[in-house]
Amino acid sequence: MSSAAESVPSPVQIQAGAPAGHADAVDRILAVAYELFSHRGVRDVGVNELIERSGVAKATFYRHFPSKDSLVLAFLEQRDRQWTVDAIVSEARRRGATPTEQLLAIFDVFGDWFLREDFEACSFINILLEMGPAHPLGQASIDYLARIRGHVQTLAEEAGLARPEDFARSWHILMKGSIISATEGDMQANKRAQQMAAWLIEHHRS
């Protein structure tokens, strides 16, 4: 999955090597893709809409991305950076003083997230269920979900909890379940999950 993402030039490389005349086409495509894919899903957004909204020629699009799927891979990588890392993990770390508090703060961040009017569930789960676990994009989503679990496991290790991998897998069940419940309209789903998460922490002490 990371190999496929490597075939897409990063924005930094583009900005360094491209002529400075006008804004980079790749950056505009990625920005529009992030906006549309994260809010409406991958299957609902076609290439024609992407190129129209980003003011890019179709040939330009396909020069930088050999297929729509490769753009989706780039989007998933961007989503991991901007959403998983910056919006969730970093924010939770900022809100909590201790690793245990930081873990529980994840569900406080979820609470704010659930209340957003443009809340649209987790792109990794969406794409995994939409494409299936056998599809390359489903596999990539599984990889990025594993990265989320890795962040939880790290926090569990910092908190000195027992069996941090098992802990992270159980914790992740609560995260994903609460996201689905929020999609159904339960705005207290984060609180319910947080309560069960506290019990989980309790049972992983010592």
Add this chain to the structure above:
Amino acid sequence: MSSAAESVPSPVQIQAGAPAGHADAVDRILAVAYELFSHRGVRDVGVNELIERSGVAKATFYRHFPSKDSLVLAFLEQRDRQWTVDAIVSEARRRGATPTEQLLAIFDVFGDWFLREDFEACSFINILLEMGPAHPLGQASIDYLARIRGHVQTLAEEAGLARPEDFARSWHILMKGSIISATEGDMQANKRAQQMAAWLIEHHRS
């Protein structure tokens, strides 16, 4: 949602009123739809494939179902009957002696389900995420998910647990989260959820 399902004649009505010469077209369509929709999702299966696989003329299809979406609604109703009620709830009730045991047995049934090679997650969740909560099919999925929660709530009441609706909502988070984890490949997801479910029961006693 149920009003739309009512526009679809039930198999019983068809078998009673149709000529006895050949198998009913509606039944064949519904059987094929159940097979394809539950395994590959709604968007991935077109009307042409449905009519080809069920040996039905296109006009016949559209005489019985005014649109593809109405067939999906009929599929969701069938899924609630065959999967939610017959495969999960009834089986869990059969496996447990007390309401508490029956609740926990849900995750044993999930364990067997996760191991099936044609395991394909929960159609209600899939369609909800695929179409979004605003789409009629997403709304119908939300309704059927609420029915699942209702079964859990009934069991909680039979077990004499406190605040059965809150209990059912938390329990449902565990169910849905474990399904997503199983889709990712974690075959122990049911056991992890069952452990947390036991703690949830403990905290709802008294």
Add this chain to the structure above:
DNA sequence: AACGAGTAAGACCGGTCTGTCTCTACCTGG
């Protein structure tokens, strides 16, 4: 025997999908 309801088969319609290709304009480095 004639009729009408239901059926299979499939052509057809307008639209959308991903992806390829052409054409022209621009900007830059040599």
Add this chain to the structure above:
DNA sequence: CCAGGTAGAGACAGACCGGTCTTACTCGTT
């Protein structure tokens, strides 16, 4: 000044989508 790479605009291909409609056939009923 000019060649080459990049850009926008958009026609086009081939497949597929949901949905409509025509045609021919097979029934049970009258």
